[in-house]
Structures are given as C-alpha cells and as structure tokens.
Amino acid sequence: VESSIPEPQREAWKKYSATGFKSKDDFQKETVRHIETTLARSLFNCDEKAAYSGTALAFRDRLIIDWNKTQQRQTFADQKRIYYLSLEFLMGRALDNAMLNVGLKTAAKEGLGELGFRIEDVIQQEHDAALGNGGLGRLAACFLDSLASLNYAAWGYGLRYRYGIFKQEIENGYQVEIPDYWLDFNPWEFPRNDVTIDVQFYGWVNKYTDDEGKQITSWQDGEIVTAVAYDVPIPGYGTATVNNLRLWSSKASAGEFDFAKFNSGEYENAVADEQRAETISAVLYPNDNMDRGKELRLKQQYFWCAASLHDIIRRFKKSKRPWKDFPEQVAIQLNDTHPTLAIVELQRILVDLEGIEWNAAWEIVTKTFGYTNHTVLPEALEKWSVPLIQHLLPRHLQIIYDINLYFLQQVERRFPKDRDMLGRVSIIEESQPKTVRMAYLAIIGSHKVNGVAELHSDLIKTTIFKDFVKIYGPDKFTNVTNGITPRRWLHQANPRLSELIASKLGSYEFLKDLTLLNKLENFVDDKDFKKEWAEIKYANKVRLAQHILSATGISVNPKALFDVQVKRIHEYKRQQLNIFGVIHRYLAIKNMSAEERKKLAPRVSIFGGKAAPGYWMAKTIIHLVNKVGDVVNNDKDVGDLLKVVFIPDYNVSKAEIIIPASDISEHISTAGTEASGTSNMKFVLNGGLVIGTLDGANIEITREIGEQNVFLFGNLSEDVEDLRHNHFYGNHQIDPELNKVFDEIKKGTFGDEGAFSSLVSAILDHGDYYLVSDDFNSYCKTQDLIDETYKNQDEWVSKSITSVARMGFFTSDRCINEYADSIWNIEPLQVKEEAEVRSRT
Numbered sequence: 001v002e003s004s005i006p007e008p009q010r011e012a013w014k015k016y017s018a019t020g021f022k023s024k025d026d027f028q029k030e031t032v033r034h035i036e037t038t039l040a041r042s043l044f045n046c047d048e049k050a051a052y053s054g055t056a057l058a059f060r061d062r063l064i065i066d067w068n069k070t071q072q073r074q075t076f077a078d079q080k081r082i083y084y085l086s087l088e089f090l091m092g093r094a095l096d097n098a099m100l101n102v103g104l105k106t107a108a109k110e111g112l113g114e115l116g117f118r119i120e121d122v123i124q125q126e127h128d129a130a131l132g133n134g135g136l137g138r139l140a141a142c143f144l145d146s147l148a149s150l151n152y153a154a155w156g157y158g159l160r161y162r163y164g165i166f167k168q169e170i171e172n173g174y175q176v177e178i179p180d181y182w183l184d185f186n187p188w189e190f191p192r193n194d195v196t197i198d199v200q201f202y203g204w205v206n207k208y209t210d211d212e213g214k215q216i217t218s219w220q221d222g223e224i225v226t227a228v229a230y231d232v233p234i235p236g237y238g239t240a241t242v243n244n245l246r247l248w249s250s251k252a253s254a255g256e257f258d259f260a261k262f263n264s265g266e267y268e269n270a271v272a273d274e275q276r277a278e279t280i281s282a283v284l285y286p287n288d289n290m291d292r293g294k295e296l297r298l299k300q301q302y303f304w305c306a307a308s309l310h311d312i313i314r315r316f317k318k319s320k321r322p323w324k325d326f327p328e329q330v331a332i333q334l335n336d337t338h339p340t341l342a343i344v345e346l347q348r349i350l351v352d353l354e355g356i357e358w359n360a361a362w363e364i365v366t367k368t369f370g371y372t373n374h375t376v377l378p379e380a381l382e383k384w385s386v387p388l389i390q391h392l393l394p395r396h397l398q399i400i401y402d403i404n405l406y407f408l409q410q411v412e413r414r415f416p417k418d419r420d421m422l423g424r425v426s427i428i429e430e431s432q433p434k435t436v437r438m439a440y441l442a443i444i445g446s447h448k449v450n451g452v453a454e455l456h457s458d459l460i461k462t463t464i465f466k467d468f469v470k471i472y473g474p475d476k477f478t479n480v481t482n483g484i485t486p487r488r489w490l491h492q493a494n495p496r497l498s499e500l501i502a503s504k505l506g507s508y509e510f511l512k513d514l515t516l517l518n519k520l521e522n523f524v525d526d527k528d529f530k531k532e533w534a535e536i537k538y539a540n541k542v543r544l545a546q547h548i549l550s551a552t553g554i555s556v557n558p559k560a561l562f563d564v565q566v567k568r569i570h571e572y573k574r575q576q577l578n579i580f581g582v583i584h585r586y587l588a589i590k591n592m593s594a595e596e597r598k599k600l601a602p603r604v605s606i607f608g609g610k611a612a613p614g615y616w617m618a619k620t621i622i623h624l625v626n627k628v629g630d631v632v633n634n635d636k637d638v639g640d641l642l643k644v645v646f647i648p649d650y651n652v653s654k655a656e657i658i659i660p661a662s663d664i665s666e667h668i669s670t671a672g673t674e675a676s677g678t679s680n681m682k683f684v685l686n687g688g689l690v691i692g693t694l695d696g697a698n699i700e701i702t703r704e705i706g707e708q709n710v711f712l713f714g715n716l717s718e719d720v721e722d723l724r725h726n727h728f729y730g731n732h733q734i735d736p737e738l739n740k741v742f743d744e745i746k747k748g749t750f751g752d753e754g755a756f757s758s759l760v761s762a763i764l765d766h767g768d769y770y771l772v773s774d775d776f777n778s779y780c781k782t783q784d785l786i787d788e789t790y791k792n793q794d795e796w797v798s799k800s801i802t803s804v805a806r807m808g809f810f811t812s813d814r815c816i817n818e819y820a821d822s823i824w825n826i827e828p829l830q831v832k833e834e835a836e837v838r839s840r841t
C-alpha cells in the first residue's frame with residue numbers, strides 16, 4: 001500500500017503522531033484543552049453540556065487513533081470484509097460505551113470529579129442517536145458492537161438522517177410527535193468531504209451498438225444527487241479494533257446547482273432544487289410493519305444502496321484482483337428487504353459498466369449477498385409499484401425483469417406440471433398496478449436466507465417462502481437466533497449487577513464470553529449473595545421510580561412489583577391485552593375485601609413505546625393506557641395496590657434505566673407473529689422474570705433457563721389458523737371477564753367510550769385477528785400466578801439468579817460467530833495490540 005508521505009519525511013511525521021490519552025491526567029489535559037479551544041469555553045462558563053462535549057471529544061480522539069490503525073491493518077491484511085447494510089442503526093448514546101470499550105471509564109470518572117463534575121450527569125447530557133424504530137435497528141447496533149469486539153473486519157452502511165425517530169410527548173393522554181433534530185452537536189461523526197458518490201435517478205435507457213459492434217446499454221440523463229460519507233467509529237470491547245459505520249448524507253450534486261436559473265433571477269428555484277436533494281436523507285420513516293410504498297422511501301433505499309456499493313467496489317478494486325474474487329473479498333448482509341436494490345445495482349454495474357457476461361455476473365452477485373428476514377406479517381413485506389420503479393430507476397426495472405425471466409425459466413424446467421407455481425413465485429405480482437416483491441428478489445439474489453429465531457425460521461419455510469424451499473432445497477434457508485450485547489445491556493445499564501457478578505466469577509471475562517455466567521448457579525443458595533442481588537434490583541427500581549416521577553409526575557412505590565411492557569406499540573405485540581388485563585385487575589381490586597387486599601402484592605404497570613404517526617389503532621392503545629392511569633392512579637380506594645404509568649419517549653437511554661428495574665416484563669405477542677424479540681433477552685439478563693407467549697425467542701429462552709422460570713400462557717402458533725377460522729364462522733364465545741372489561745370501557749369509566757370503540761370492536765365485531773379474547777383468560781390466570789410467586793421473595797430471587805446464569809446463549813457475539821461461519825465464511829483478524837492491556841471497569 002502506498003503512503004502519501006515520502007520515506008525521508010516519515011520520521012518527523014511519526015515523532016508527532018497522535019497517541020491519545022492513557023491516564024487520568026492526560027484525560028484531564030485533553031478534556032480541558034477541548035473545552036477551552038475547540039469549544040471556546042472556560043472555567044467560568046463550563047456547564048455540564050460543555051463538560052460532556054469536552055469529554056466526548058477527548059474520547060473521540062482516542063477512538064479515531066485506533067480507528068485509523070484498524071482500517072490500515074484491515075487494508076494490509078487484504079482479507080474478506082463483511083458489509084452490513086441496514087436502513088436503521090439504533091445506537092443510543094456513545095460516550096459511556098466508548099469509555100467502557102476503551103477501558104478508561106475510571107480515569108474519566110476520577111478526572112471529571114477533580115474538574116468538578118459527576119460522570120453520571122455528564123453522560124446524561126448526550127442526545128440519543130435514534131436512527132431506528134425498534135428491534136431491527138437496535139439489533140444492527142448490537143451486531144456492530146460484537147463485530148468490533150470479535151475483531152471482524154466489518155463496515156456498517158446506513159443513512160445519516162437529519163431527523164431520527166420522532167420524540168414522543170403525551171398531551172391529554174394522546175401521543176404527539178415532535179421532530180428529533182439531533183445533529184446540532186455530534187462529536188461521534190467525521191464528515192468525509194473527500195468521500196462523495198454521485199447517484200443517478202430518473203432518465204432513460206439507451207441501447208445501441210458501438211463502433212466495434214458491441215452491444216451497449218447505458219442509463220442516461222435524469223438527476224444526480226451526491227452522497228457524502230460520515231464515519232462513526234465503532235469501538236470493540238477490550239480490543240484495539242475500531243470498526244466503521246459509514247452513514248450517507250445527501251446533497252445537491254456540485255454540477256447540479258442550476259446557475260442558469262440562478263443567473264436568470266430564479267434564485268429561489270435554484271435553492272429549492274438544492275433542498276430537494278437534501279430531503280433524501282432528511283427523515284427516518286417511522287415504520288409500523290406496514291409497507292406504505294412512499295416514493296421518497298424508495299429514493300432513500302436506492303441512494304443508500306448505490307453509494308454503499310460504489311464505495312465497496314472502489315475498495316475492492318484497490319486490491320487489483322479479478323472480479324471473480326469479489327465474493328471472496330466481500331460479503332454483504334441485507335438487514336431486511338430494504339437494501340434489496342443493492343442486488344440489482346451490483347448486477348447492473350457488472351453487466352453494463354464492467355462488461356461482464358450476464359451469468360458470470362449473476363454468480364458473483366448471488367455469492368455475495370445474504371438476506372435476513374425479520375417478519376412474517378404479510379402487510380410488512382415490501383412491494384414497490386412497477387410504474388414507480390420504471391420512472392425512478394428505468395434500467396433497474398429492466399434488470400429485475402431479466403432476473404425474473406431467467407429465474408422463472410429455471411422453475412418451469414424443474415416443475416413443468418405446476419403451472420400455478422410460476423405466478424406464485426414470480427418477482428412481479430400481477431396486481432393493479434403491478435408490483436415488485438422485494439423479499440422474493442432478495443431470496444433469489446442471495447446465497448443464504450435466515451430468520452431470527454428458531455420458530456420464525458421454521459415459519460418462513462412453511463408459510464411465506466415455502467415455494468422457494470421446494471425450488472432451492474432447505475439448505476439455502478437457515479436460522480440465526482438474535483442476541484444482544486452484554487456490554488451495553490448488562491455492564492453499562494446495570495453496573496452494580498455486573499460488578500456483583502464479576503466479584504463472584506473472579507473477573508469481567510463474562511462480558512466477552514457470556515456462557516461463563518453459568519458459574520453463578522453455584523451461588524443460588526448463597527444468602528449474602530442473594531441479599532445483594534435483591535438490593536441491586538431494589539436500587540434499580542428506586543432509580544426508575546425517580547425517572548417516572550420526573551417524567552410523569554406519578555409517584556410509585558419501589559417496593560411494588562414492577563410489571564413492564566416497553567416496545568413499539570403494535571396490535572400484534574398486544575399492549576391492548578396488557579391494558580385490558582390491568583382494567584380486569586382494577587375491577588377485581590374494587591371488589592376485594594380488606595383482607596384480600598392485604599394479601600395482594602402491590603403492582604406498578606409500566607408501559608412505553610412509540611406508535612407510528614399514521615397507525616390509529618396503536619395511538620388509541622396509548623390513549624387508553626393513559627386514561628386508565630388517570631382513573632386508577634387517582635382512586636384513593638386503590639392506593640398503592642395498582643398504579644399505571646406510561647413513560648413517554650421510550651428510547652435506548654430510557655431502556656437502560658427501565659430494563660434493570662423490572663420484576664416482570666411482558667412479551668405477549670400472538671403466537672407466530674413476533675419474529676424474535678430482543679428485549680425479552682435484555683430483561684432476563686438483568687434478573688427480571690418474564691410473562692410470555694410461545695413465540696419468537698421466548699421459546700428458546702424457555703429452553704435455556706427452564707420452564708419453571710418463565711410464566712408462559714396462551715395459544716400455540718399451530719392453533720392460530722383454526723382459532724381465526726372459529727372467529728370468522730362465529731364459533732367463538734368472548735370470555736365473560738373480558739366482556740366486563742369492555743362494559744367498563746363502554747360505561748365511560750375511562751372517559752368518552754367512543755374514543756376506544758375501535759379497540760373493542762376489533763375484538764367483538766372484526767374477527768379478533770390477534771386473538772386477544774382467546775388468550776385473555778390464560779393471561780389473567782398467569783398474572784395471578786405471578787402474584788403468588790412474588791410473595792415468596794426467596795424463591796423469586798433464586799429464579800432470577802438461575803435465569804441470568806443460563807442466558808449465555810443470547811449474546812450477540814454468539815450470533816455474529818454463527819453468521820461468520822455459516823453465511824459470510826469469514827475469520828476474525830487477529831490484533832496484536834490486544835496485548836497492550838486495557839484495564840476494564
């Protein structure tokens with residue numbers, strides 16, 4: 001690899017090469033320097049925000065030095081790299097994570113203390129990077145942490161949205177959406193004004209024969225938008241590897257600014273063009289597992305795929321290898337179908353621009369891509385209208401048709417008798433207008449397709465993709481059960497628990513090898529240990545109670561059982577089942593004798609999560625939760641026995657407060673609808689027990705930690721079809737207890753009943769698609785069992801410890817190793833500097 005500095009001058013260069021701080025004193029020096037010079041503040045006007053900024057900049061310097069070395073090392077090693085394409089990276093805050101992974105949190109804590117600041121307050125100043133909706137985006141963030149921690153050469157590629165997911169406020173019980181402009185100060189990104197890629201839209205396709213008689217296909221004219229790279233360093237834990245997350249921002253192409261318009265006095269129109277280009281990366285779409293087919297979204301997808309692929313290819317070309325080596329150097333993972341156009345774009349580049357023959361090109365393409373599916377909900381599967389693609393990406397549409405043609409020919413040869421098969425598996429749906437089925441395109445263009453939990457991976461093979469299993473055989477389809485990073489979701493979110501575990505296991509090694517937790521089982525009967533375990537949970541509940549008070553004004557008793565459901569609001573996740581259960585409990589309490597009341601464990605029902613702005617039903621659920629809260633929390637007769645809280649603006653940093661404080665959390669989706677779920681793993685890893693259906697990863701969690709440690713209820717996924725059928729043919733009786741809940745709502749106990757009628761009639765009149773009434777009875781009984789079990793605190797704590805001890809499987813490190821082995825075929829890159837010990841705290 002060539003260097004830009006000639007040999008004789010390198011000595012001077014090396015002498016002054018940045019090293020980054022390694023001690024408390026150096027940390028202070030760097031932080032103060034940044035506050036005084038970079039930020040132009042001083043000892044007289046340094047507030048917590050400035051202290052945060054200075055600290056972040058000092059750590060950023062540290063990271064970027066390792067980042068540079070990592071990138072160089074990976075380039076020299078010239079091995080395969082993995083590229084993770086995701087429209088969402090829900091990173092949350094970065095400072096605490098950087099301190100922890102670099103191993104200098106103690107130095108920072110002491111250093112800040114001496115400068116007059118508390119590290120906890122400084123950390124709180126950071127704005128979440130909320131570039132995602134929920135599970136899918138957070139999974140991508142956990143994967144980046146594991147990829148770096150395990151020393152894989154990996155890049156994430158995404159979009160740098162100017163507005164992340166909206167900020168949620170609650171007004172009179174309703175969700176109100178506020179734009180989240182998060183970029184006013186973001187020390188974690190490096191703008192790369194030298195890394196820009198022009199992306200084309202619209203135009204037309206010109207096919208002609210050139211002077212040498214060669215067939216040329218060229219995509220001409222249209223509009224050019226420029227992608228500018230912003231790099232975000234991703235530090236691994238306890239290693240010198242710092243990988244890169246490259247986010248693209250859109251701006252008008254330099255050649256594009258219309259000086260003709262400008263000169264003729266149409267200044268505003270010229271500026272408007274400029275702004276139009278910038279809107280491509282302006283907003284993250286709030287997704288509700290519903291494909292809405294918005295043109296701007298398709299533009300985002302192509303913009304991001306094209307920029308990422310061109311960047312990947314540019315890097316590949318530096319190796320001067322032949323094209324056929326591409327799949328040995330490059331693995332691209334598609335996080336859901338959002339990046340499927342990358343398949344088409346690579347084929348286009350190979351065939352149209354590089355002159356490679358179609359079949360040879362297609363072989364390179366299919367060896368390169370892997371596709372992860374995250375949902376079986378039919379309404380969530382992306383379909384783009386053919387006329388829209390025709391307009392925006394005319395050449396890509398032709399290529400899609402060609403891919404489809406060759407694919408269908410192959411299917412026809414293999415299944416000559418099954419004429420319907422062709423229509424069923426065609427990439428093009430013969431609807432009005434015709435649409436492109438992105439999931440089918442993703443399957444056809446990839447060498448592996450995976451689901452995210454065992455049940456889910458089985459379901460995709462037997463339902464939505466079953467024809468493709470016939471065509472390709474079962475080996476193309478595989479499972480990688482999701483995981484979470486224990487660095488953020490145990491050590492960072494629950495430092496005291498992590499410390500207690502380390503004191504018993506003798507080190508923090510479990511943060512790198514989570515299966516080591518199993519040694520905790522030796523201490524299930526250790527009285528002192530159990531006492532400390534319970535004290536930590538209590539302290540976490542006190543911390544959450546403080547947050548609840550400041551965010552909602554509601555005062556809750558930390559001694560009560562904390563029952564938590566936090567996740568995006570969606571009918572399939574069934575927050576409505578939970579709130580109906582709460583109403584049922586409220587009615588039961590009202591009917592109890594004083595004696596009975598004394599025996600009942602007080603409970604706080606805690607909800608949180610955003611509803612997509614256009615998802616009326618989800619918003620109605622939020623409204624009902626808040627209205628029930630208003631009534632229950634102010635009912636003197638009920639007192640502490642029941643409180644209902646909706647925590648506004650659920651996000652990653654709030655999750656870090658909420659999750660360690662739960663006694664019970666709810667993962668109660670209709671069986672067969674939640675692909676995996678990942679918060680279930682986070683809650684259990686933090687010593688909370690769960691109530692759940694036999695759905696997604698709940699099943700594997702149960703298998704690992706034992707049925708006696710999980711509160712399972714409800715119907716099984718194999719019965720769902722029959723149950724729906726019963727509803728449809730009127731063979732279904734609504735549970736009488738649920739009817740009482742509905743009567744109470746209709747009476748207006750929680751305000752205007754009309755406001756909630758859609759929720760009730762979805763169940764009574766519209767077939768109860770999510771089977772709330774079928775599972776209601778078993779849900780309530782299981783909640784009663786939880787009350788009983790909670791009374792025996794000793795047994796409860798034992799369950800909690802045993803569960804944590806058995807959670808080793810659910811680390812995202814295990815997941816990433818599985819992807820590396822079975823999909824990417826890539827080895828980690830050993831890092832010598834690892835020996836340069838990183839003190840971990």
Ligand code: GFP
Pocket residue numbers: 071072075076315
């Ligand atoms: C990457 C980084 C550069 C770094 C080189 C080192 O470049 O900052 O200097 O690696 O090899 F972005 P590309 O691989 O993107 O060219």
Ligand code: GFP
Pocket residue numbers: 133134135136137139289374375452482568674675676677678696
């Ligand atoms: C989606 C699925 C979840 C799954 C995640 C990550 O998340 O079941 O755990 O992807 O694979 F629905 P949501 O964003 O929809 O929660």
